[in-house]
Structures are given as structure tokens and as C-alpha cells.
Amino acid sequence: MKLQHYLGGLEGLPQPLSLEKRVFVEEWEKRIFGIHVAMMGLSNHLGSALPEYPIADVPTKFRDEWTWADLRTGAEAMNPFDYFKFRYYEKWLGGITQFFIDKGYVSEDEILSRLADSALPSTEADVPAIDDQVIDYLRRGDSPRRDVAHPKFAVGQTVRITNVPAGAHTRLPGALRTKVGTVTRIFEGDYGYFVHTGDGIGDPMPIYIVEFTPEELWGVRAEPGANSFYAELFEAYLQPVEEDQ
Incomplete structure (x- = not known):
């Protein structure tokens, strides 16, 4: 559900x-x-x-x-x-x-x-x-910033969004789960979330901006000429595309 x-x-x-x-x-x-x-x-x-x-x-x-x-x-x-x-x-x-x-x-x-x-x-x-x-x-x-960034992913890298079960609260939008995007920015620090949500976030970690094409998110229903979609995501929600090949 x-x-x-x-x-x-x-x-x-x-x-x-x-x-x-x-x-x-x-x-x-x-x-x-x-x-x-x-x-x-x-x-x-x-x-x-x-x-x-x-x-x-x-x-x-x-x-x-x-x-x-x-x-x-x-x-x-x-x-x-x-x-x-x-x-x-x-x-x-x-x-x-x-x-x-x-x-x-x-x-x-x-x-x-x-x-x-x-x-x-x-x-x-x-x-x-x-x-x-x-x-x-x-x-x-x-501030939730605790350190300088220690990223696992690089700008320009293609990543797949995880589909971990959501608990009472999550910072991962449902529409992005399992979708593939491109890292366009890495924030300067490692950031905590004050509470552990049960789906991977809580301890300090990097935050990325990931770009998604409309076709990736909405498939054949994507509107022609629509702009890209950008999301700020904790590192726990990202995985290399190679892992699921």
C-alpha cells in the first residue's frame, strides 16, 4: 500500500x-x-x-x-x-x-x-x-552539518535510487524509487538527520543533487519539452547502477 x-x-x-x-x-x-x-x-x-x-x-x-x-x-x-x-x-x-x-x-x-x-x-x-x-x-x-563531505559518488556519475521499505518517516520520494539519475552536485559537508528513520539515514553522510529526465520518471506519459527533475537525496538512497546489473 x-x-x-x-x-x-x-x-x-x-x-x-x-x-x-x-x-x-x-x-x-x-x-x-x-x-x-x-x-x-x-x-x-x-x-x-x-x-x-x-x-x-x-x-x-x-x-x-x-x-x-x-x-x-x-x-x-x-x-x-x-x-x-x-x-x-x-x-x-x-x-x-x-x-x-x-x-x-x-x-x-x-x-x-x-x-x-x-x-x-x-x-x-x-x-x-x-x-x-x-x-x-x-x-x-x-545545523545538521558535522564534517566535510566524504562522498562515494562523483558529479556526472549515474546512480540508481534504492527502494528500501519506508518506516514512519522517509526523505525518499516514492516516485524516485528504482529510477536512474545523474549526480549533478555534491554538498560541501556530511549531514546528519537528527533521527534514524530506519531506511538508512540518520548518521552524517553526504547529500547529492540528482537529475532525472521526465522520460525516466514518467515514461511515455512524459510531456514533450519538459524540464529535468532535480532532487536532493541522502547518500543512503543512492547505489551504483553496476550493482543491479
Whole structure:
């Protein structure tokens, strides 16, 4: 069964895609974005992602890792019917909520009680040190780069994309699996993905830009005169064409 992380590049979808151009459709979406940013600014991964980052000194009860990878994993792990039913930030809300439940910060009953009783007192506290930490994170950011690049493949080399089983989350578009392309660029460093997805990525490795022809991706359905398709792919998703001959 092809789930939501296989969607890109599929043909014959039941209706044309409707692209929402507004960043935030509802006011509450801004709050969800802020919660995500605050979680990233308090994430334990910053202790290793940035040298001498004082994350352990911040007086917060949040003691887990939270990155873009965790956010994507939470969204893609949703029931496929829910995934296609909800809008962008509704998926964020579902992933963040499930994370807090799974980690024991809050229970489903507590959430339901809060929804049922809007008169419950707020538990939010003004902790300047936490606010300062989040602002510092926004100013400094973090980077998944860990070293200079150590590539196995060279620019101009023909590669085949792997077809490893996808877990709850993958960075390999379904339409590219088993396809053949050409390496056109190698990024300067080895990059980690903060979490191990189970399909080969997680530890630092090179990232490539691979070029695909429309004919390779869509065969006889490729439109005449269409441009090439480029994808940024972790090295674990590439293999030499010679291996499968």
C-alpha cells in the first residue's frame, strides 16, 4: 500500500491539487508554529548540534529531542485517512499532541478535560530564562552539518535510487524509487538527520543533487519539452547502477 510519503510524483489523483497560498489560515495556527519553534529551542539535541550550547542550564521540564525530523515523523505516522483529511497545521497539531502523550507530559484524559472546560485556569508560567533560550535559538539556529563531505559518488556519475521499505518517516520520494539519475552536485559537508528513520539515514553522510529526465520518471506519459527533475537525496538512497546489473 502506498502511504502518504509516497505521494509525490504519483499520477491519476482524483482531483487537481488546490494550493493554499496563505501562510496561516486560522489564528490558532500561529500558536502551533510557536509551540514547535519553542520545542526546537529547548530540544536536547542542541547540546551536541551546537558546541557549548547551554541547554542543560535552562529551567524547563522539556527534556526530550524535537527537530524538524520529529515533526515530519509525527505527521507521516498519522492514519492515512486523517493525513489527507487535515490541513497543514492540523497535521502539526496532531503530531505534536501525540508526541506529548507518548512522552508522558500529558494524558489524553487531561487534554479532553481541558477541551471540555474552558474555565480551567491556565498553567502557563512566565519564565524569562526559557524565553531567552528560545530567542537565542532563533538567532543562532542549528545545523545538521558535522564534517566535510566524504562522498562515494562523483558529479556526472549515474546512480540508481534504492527502494528500501519506508518506516514512519522517509526523505525518499516514492516516485524516485528504482529510477536512474545523474549526480549533478555534491554538498560541501556530511549531514546528519537528527533521527534514524530506519531506511538508512540518520548518521552524517553526504547529500547529492540528482537529475532525472521526465522520460525516466514518467515514461511515455512524459510531456514533450519538459524540464529535468532535480532532487536532493541522502547518500543512503543512492547505489551504483553496476550493482543491479
